[in-house]
Amino acid sequence: MLINERLDRLGENPFTRLNALLAPITPRANERPVLLSVGEPQHAPPAFLAETITANGDLWNRYPPVTGTDEYRLAVTQWLTRRYRLKPGALDPARHALILCGTKEGLYLATQLAVPQVETGRKPVVLLPNPFYLVYRGAAAMAGAEIQPMPATRATGFLPDFDAIPPATLERTSLAFLCSPANPQGAVAGLDYLKRAILLAREYDFILVVDECYSEIWDKAPPVGALEACQALGDGFANVLVFHSLSKRSNAAGLRCGFVTGDEKLLARFQTFRSFGAAQVPMPLQAGAAALWREETHVEANRALYRSKFDIAERILGGRHGFYRPQGGFFLWLEVGDSEAAARRLWQEAAIKALPGNYIGVPDESGHNPGDGFLRVALVHDDATLTGALERLAQVL
Numbered sequence: 001m002l003i004n005e006r007l008d009r010l011g012e013n014p015f016t017r018l019n020a021l022l023a024p025i026t027p028r029a030n031e032r033p034v035l036l037s038v039g040e041p042q043h044a045p046p047a048f049l050a051e052t053i054t055a056n057g058d059l060w061n062r063y064p065p066v067t068g069t070d071e072y073r074l075a076v077t078q079w080l081t082r083r084y085r086l087k088p089g090a091l092d093p094a095r096h097a098l099i100l101c102g103t104k105e106g107l108y109l110a111t112q113l114a115v116p117q118v119e120t121g122r123k124p125v126v127l128l129p130n131p132f133y134l135v136y137r138g139a140a141a142m143a144g145a146e147i148q149p150m151p152a153t154r155a156t157g158f159l160p161d162f163d164a165i166p167p168a169t170l171e172r173t174s175l176a177f178l179c180s181p182a183n184p185q186g187a188v189a190g191l192d193y194l195k196r197a198i199l200l201a202r203e204y205d206f207i208l209v210v211d212e213c214y215s216e217i218w219d220k221a222p223p224v225g226a227l228e229a230c231q232a233l234g235d236g237f238a239n240v241l242v243f244h245s246l247s248k249r250s251n252a253a254g255l256r257c258g259f260v261t262g263d264e265k266l267l268a269r270f271q272t273f274r275s276f277g278a279a280q281v282p283m284p285l286q287a288g289a290a291a292l293w294r295e296e297t298h299v300e301a302n303r304a305l306y307r308s309k310f311d312i313a314e315r316i317l318g319g320r321h322g323f324y325r326p327q328g329g330f331f332l333w334l335e336v337g338d339s340e341a342a343a344r345r346l347w348q349e350a351a352i353k354a355l356p357g358n359y360i361g362v363p364d365e366s367g368h369n370p371g372d373g374f375l376r377v378a379l380v381h382d383d384a385t386l387t388g389a390l391e392r393l394a395q396v397l
Contacts, residue, residue: 003142027348029350031392036381037378039248039378043305045251046250052288052291056283057284059282060282060284066274068286075293084227084231096262100260107136108142110139110260111209115140115145117144126177127160127206128140129160130369133211134360158185176207178197178209180210181214183331184329184360186327187326191224191229198233201240212225213258214248221327223328238263241260242260257281306379317390320397332379336397337373339356340358342356355375356374358372
């Protein structure tokens with residue numbers, strides 16, 4: 001019964017809501033439908049991924065280690081050290097890297113691990129940016145936590161303001177989510193911002209979960225990371241878990257292979273927790289994933305393709321609908337007035353699906369949903385498809 005009660009708190013999946021919203025509508029446009037609603041990479045992964053998996057085909061009959069293979073953990077810690085300019089030896093592959101069957105699984109399980117039934121004698125709190133990736137809310141609801149949304153609006157630089165959370169709420173907080181670059185706004189947390197969030201987590205003894213899955217899709221400069229902030233503070237990785245994925249970086253969403261790093265004590269408990277029920281990544285896939293983490297040329301090429309999409313969007317939408325060029329990620333966060341009405345018009349008149357912003361947000365204490373009035377538009381298609389779709393979108397809006 002408890003599980004069913006918590007399921008009732010989840011709310012409807014935003015894509016289920018979108019499909020229901022558009023189901024009665026038959027597009028009038030004679031154009032091919034284009035889905036700009038889902039952030040699914042459309043670029044091809046590098047050819048060596050399939051070659052590496054095939055070359056390791058003799059491992060399909062082996063049970064994968066719950067921690068990930070030694071090769072995989074070494075590859076990710078070496079990548080983290082290079083990418084975030086960490087001191088040699090700061091990360092131990094055996095203690096600071098745990099493989100995940102996609103970070104969606106990891107984000108959910110980390111919340112179940114972190115949230116107790118009672119925090120300081122009262123119901124525990126999970127902080128999440130608002131708008132948010134749907135797993136943050138779902139994980140918090142299924143853990144039985146009180147959800148405390150943190151508005152991430154233009155006024156806050158599209159990042160949550162941790163300093164606005166009352167101390168009484170922070171004392172009950174078990175876990176806080178942060179996404180940088182942010183989904184959907186593309187804002188990037190700076191080093192000082194991350195240091196402040198980490199210090200707050202340590203002061204009030206909650207876990208700061210930093211979702212950096214879009215870290216390698218950036219426009220002008222590589223985003224700093226939470227591990228860099230920990231290094232700058234000089235106190236190790238306590239109270240911090242950082243999640244990374246190959247889905248966006250390497251266009252390998254179907255590989256279902258990511259990892260979590262950070263606080264070694266938390267990772268040890270996480271490893272034990274996963275060993276009882278989480279899916280493991282087959283060893284040939286781990287070999288392919290390790291090869292992806294070791295190679296950067298394909299990532300640079302991928303980033304260049306996304307920059308081209310930013311250029312297209314800026315040319316077509318610049319100066320309209322609150323357009324700004326995101327610092328990272330591959331979404332536009334457009335101001336359109338009535339989000340649902342705009343989504344219906346786009347589907348009916350242009351055969352384009354875009355996600356109403358209020359579907360990935362919740363009302364705050366004043367009743368305002370910070371996603372109201374916005375559309376999330378995913379820039380994932382090839383240049384020709386995207387150009388035609390954005391031209392139709394601009395014409396309709």
